[in-house]
Amino acid sequence: MLKSSESLKFRPRRLAIENNMPSWPQPIYLTPKVSDFTLYRSLQDREFFGACACSGQEHFHSRLTLMSTPESSMAVTVGFAPLSPRRLLTLAGIGMILVGMVFGDIFAVFVLHQNAARVGAGLAAAAQAAQAGDSAAVAEHFKSTGDFLENRGTKVDAHVHLIAFGYLALLLALVQPWVSLSESAGRRLAWLFIFGGVLLPVGVFLIHYVGLGYSPLQAIGWASIFADLGGLLVLLVTIAYLAGIIRHFRANRPALSDQLLRDRSTPARWLLAGGLTLVLLGILHGSYYAGVDLYKHEAADYTILSEMSSGAAAQDSSKINQALADYGQLQGDKAVKIAAHAHVIEFGLLAMLVAFFQPYVQLAEVWKRRWAATMLLGSLLLPVCVLLEMRFGLIAGGVADIGGLLVIVALLAMWIGILRYTGNIDSIAKGSHS
C-alpha cells in the first residue's frame, strides 16, 4: 500500500493492486493524467468526493487529505464512485440493453410468429367477408387485425426503445468527464434518465392492455401519456447534459484524459473495429435494400391489397387466395430484410460501446477476449441467419436465435465483470476510510 504523501508525486504509475487484492486477475494502470483529472475535478466540484463509500458520514480529514488517501483507492474511484452518474448510467444502460434483448428474444420466440399468423388469418377472414358481401364482418375482422398489429407494434417499440435508451445511457456515461455539472446534479439527472428510459417502454408495452380507459383524450390513452412523459424526461436530461458539455468547452478547461477512452487492449480493439465494420455492413445493406427493394415492396403492398379487394368484389376465391399468399410472402421478405439491417447496426454500435468499458470489466484477459469474440460472432450470426430465414425457414431462424443468445450471454458476462469491479473499488474505498 502506498503512503499518503507518495500519492501526490505521480511516481511510477503501474500499481500492482493485485498485491493487496490477490483475487484480481489483472493489474490496474494509473497515469498521471488520471490523478490530474481527480485533483482538477475535486477543486472545481465541491461534491466530487461526496460520493465516497461512506456517504453521509462526517470526515475528519481535509479535502487535500482525502486526495492523498492511498493512491489505489483514489485511482479506482475516479469517476466511478458509488452512485456517481457514470456508474449509474453504465450499470443501468447495460441492464436496459440486456432486458430489452431478453424481452425481444422472448417476443420473437413466443409471440412474433403466432401474432403474424393471426394477422394473416384476420386479413383472410376480412377478404372472405368482403367476398360474401358482409360489410359489418369486414369491419369486425379488420378491428381484430388492428388489435393484433397494435399488440405486435407496441411490443416491438418497447423492445427497440429500451435498447436505444440503454445505448444512450452508455454514451452519456462515456461523456461524463466533459459534463460540467455538479456531482449531485449529474446524479439526479442520471436517475431521471433511468426513470424516463424505463417509463417509456413500460408505458408503450401497456398501451395494448390499457387502451383508452379513463383517458381525458380522444386518441391517446394513459399508458401512451406516461410513455410520452418518459420520452420527454429522457429528452430533457439529454439537453441538460449537452448544456453541461457546452459549459465545459466554453470555459476552456484543460483537455481531460479518461481511462476508458485510452484503453488499447486487444478485446477493446476487436470490439471497436468489429463493431464499426458491422455498422458499415449494415448501412451498405440498408442502402442496397432502399435502392432495390423498398419502392418495389411499397408498390407490391398496394397492388396485392388491390388484387385482394377486386377479387372479393368479383367473388373470385382463387384470386383472393393468391393475393393472400403473395401478401404473406411480401410481409415476410420485408420483415427479414429490415430486421437484418436494424440488428447488424444495433449490434455493431453495441460492440463499439462496450469496447470503451473494457477497463471496467474485471475478468481475466483471456475471458475478455473470448466474450468479445462471442459478441462479434453472435452479432454477425443473427442478421445473416435472419436474412436466410426466407430460404431455409426455421433452421435459419433457430440459428439466428442462438446468435442473439450469444450476444446476450457475452453482454451479461461483461456486466458481471463491471459489477465485480464496482464491488472491489467500493471495498477499497471503505478500507481507506476506516
Add this chain to the structure above:
Amino acid sequence: MSTRQLLLFGGIALAILSMSYGLWYAVFAEHQALDDIGMSLTSGFQAAAQRNPTDAEKALLQYRQAKYNYDRQVDVHGHWLGLSMLLIVLALAADQISISEKSKRLLASCLILGCVLFPLGVLMEIWSNGPFPRAVAIAGSALVLASLAGIVLGVLRRSDP
C-alpha cells in the same frame, strides 16, 4: 473545433433533434396516422363487399399514401437517432482513427452532413414525389457510407498495440 468536439456536438444535437421530432410525432401525429391507415384499409374492403370497386380503389389509394407517410416518419426518427449515436461513439473513438487531423475533420464533417441529409431526404419524400428528395437521400447515404469507410480504414490501420 477538434474532430472529437465536432462529432460530439453534431451527435448530441442530432439526438435532440431526433427525440424532439419523435416526441412531437408520437403526441400529435402517430395515433391519427395509424387510425387513418386502419380506416382506409377497412373502407376499401367494405366498398368491395358492397361491390363498389371505384370506392374500394379510392380507399386503398388513401391507405397507400397514409402508410407511405407513416413509414417515412418512423424511419426518419429511427435513422436520425441511430446515426446520432454513431456520431457520439465515433467522437469518443476519435483518437483511435489513424489518419491526419485534417482528414479526420473532413471525414467527420462529411459524416455529419450525410447523417443530417439522408433522413431529411426521406422526410422530404412526404411532401414531394419528385426526384429532388430522393437525390438528397441518396447523396446523404453516399456521404455516410464513404466517410464511414474512411473511418473504418483509419481504425484498422492503427499500428500501436
